[in-house]
Amino acid sequence: KQRILIVNSGGDCPGMNAVIRAIVKRASQESNWEIIGSINGFDGFLSEPLEIMPLTKERVEGIHIQGGTILRTNNKRNPFFYPVKQADGTMLNEDVSDKLIYNLKVFGFEAIIHIGGNESHKISLKLSQKGINIVAIPKTINNDLASTDYSFGFQTAAQVATEAVDKLVTTANSHNRVLILEVMGRNAGWIALHAAIAGGADVCLIPEIPFCMDKVLKKLKSRYSPDGRGFANIVVAEGAYFKDNKAEIGSGSITHKIVDILKEINFEADIRETILGHLQRGGTPNAFDRILATELGVKAFELVKEKKFGTMAIHKNSELANIDLKEVIDQYNKVDLSHNLIHTAKGIGISFGD
Numbered sequence: 572k573q574r575i576l577i578v579n580s581g582g583d584c585p586g587m588n589a590v591i592r593a594i595v596k597r598a599s600q601e602s603n604w605e606i607i608g609s610i611n612g613f614d615g616f617l618s619e620p621l622e623i624m625p626l627t628k629e630r631v632e633g634i635h636i637q638g639g640t641i642l643r644t645n646n647k648r649n650p651f652f653y654p655v656k657q658a659d660g661t662m663l664n665e666d667v668s669d670k671l672i673y674n675l676k677v678f679g680f681e682a683i684i685h686i687g688g689n690e691s692h693k694i695s696l697k698l699s700q701k702g703i704n705i706v707a708i709p710k711t712i713n714n715d716l717a718s719t720d721y722s723f724g725f726q727t728a729a730q731v732a733t734e735a736v737d738k739l740v741t742t743a744n745s746h747n748r749v750l751i752l753e754v755m756g757r758n759a760g761w762i763a764l765h766a767a768i769a770g771g772a773d774v775c776l777i778p779e780i781p782f783c784m785d786k787v788l789k790k791l792k793s794r795y796s797p798d799g800r801g802f803a804n805i806v807v808a809e810g811a812y813f814k815d816n817k818a819e820i821g822s823g824s825i826t827h828k829i830v831d832i833l834k835e836i837n838f839e840a841d842i843r844e845t846i847l848g849h850l851q852r853g854g855t856p857n858a859f860d861r862i863l864a865t866e867l868g869v870k871a872f873e874l875v876k877e878k879k880f881g882t883m884a885i886h887k888n889s890e891l892a893n894i895d896l897k898e899v900i901d902q903y904n905k906v907d908l909s910h911n912l913i914h915t916a917k918g919i920g921i922s923f924g925d
């Protein structure tokens with residue numbers, strides 16, 4: 572039998588189990604394949620003894636509706652810079668890719684299917700350049716990968732963020748407050764943009780449009796003017812920043828800075844903030860993400876079968892395809908300012924603070 576190793580890396584996202592199930596189900600249509608998962612990213616396949624999970628058809632039954640990943644994942648591991656315990660007990664990062672190659676050979680693996688985001692694709696490319704048969708699958712809630720129309724996980728995350736806006740709008744209204752919701756997305760504003768339009772925010776702040784606080788204030792004041800509704804909702808992407816001062820991503824810094832400014836100027840309404848965090852990454856994938864993940868799982872298996880190594884399974888222009896890994900590195904999908912969603916959002920009065 573020919574063995575394929577599935578490796579997750581990077582943060583988890585809804586749909587990872589659907590990919591795993593699809594690979595296994597597709598492979599099981601033929602008698603000569605065996606699918607095995609590495610536990611906890613590359614760790615499982617680099618540990619002694621190996622920590623791996625045979626992925627039979629029975630094992631993956633029904634897992635496509637589960638959040639997380641049955642194989643677990645790890646966003647701090649890179650076989651080219653891997654923590655190794657030294658004789659004196661200290662840890663040092665080393666290139667252990669040869670050990671990976673050795674294990675693949677010794678345990679009889681034909682190929683790796685590597686599920687990951689931008690950073691993982693860099694690892695995939697380097698492994699491929701070392702002669703490892705590898706096929707990548709894109710995943711991230713951020714939707715920031717240029718090579719593929721959508722990455723699975725994104726639609727589910729955008730739905731969670733939208734439901735949060737829905738709820739915050741009602742409580743903002745009841746108390747005449749300004750409610751600020753911070754969403755994930757790293758350097759891309761897709762989740763924020765979708766949630767702001769779908770949920771009905773007044774202000775949407777995204778990394779692609781550095782914002783002026785004065786413009787945000789203008790919008791907020793209009794909400795509290797005699798013609799306004801008397802409450803306001805802001806959706807801010809974690810990577811958003813002031814036009815003249817780029818803040819660090821994460822730790823809620825941008826939200827807290829906005830809150831501080833509003834309090835400092837004694838803004839006429841109460842301000843409250845919500846950092847949505849990992850709620851956007853957990854839980855069951857929606858139908859769109861299950862389908863996309865399933866399509867990419869089937870495609871990735873077929874790429875291995877056709878020996879199209881060093882490529883990534885993608886969904887581009889509504890077609891399933893594959894792309895050379897060299898072409899995906901550092902190719903980010905950011906919100907394009909001429910995107911029709913920006914036009915639509917502005918058309919319904921959402922301010923980007925620009």
Ligand code: F6P
Binds near residue numbers: 582646756757809821
């Ligand atoms: O890349 C996915 C993502 O959820 C980002 O949106 C976010 O910035 C980051 O991961 C959070 O990472 P962690 O789970 O390590 O805090």
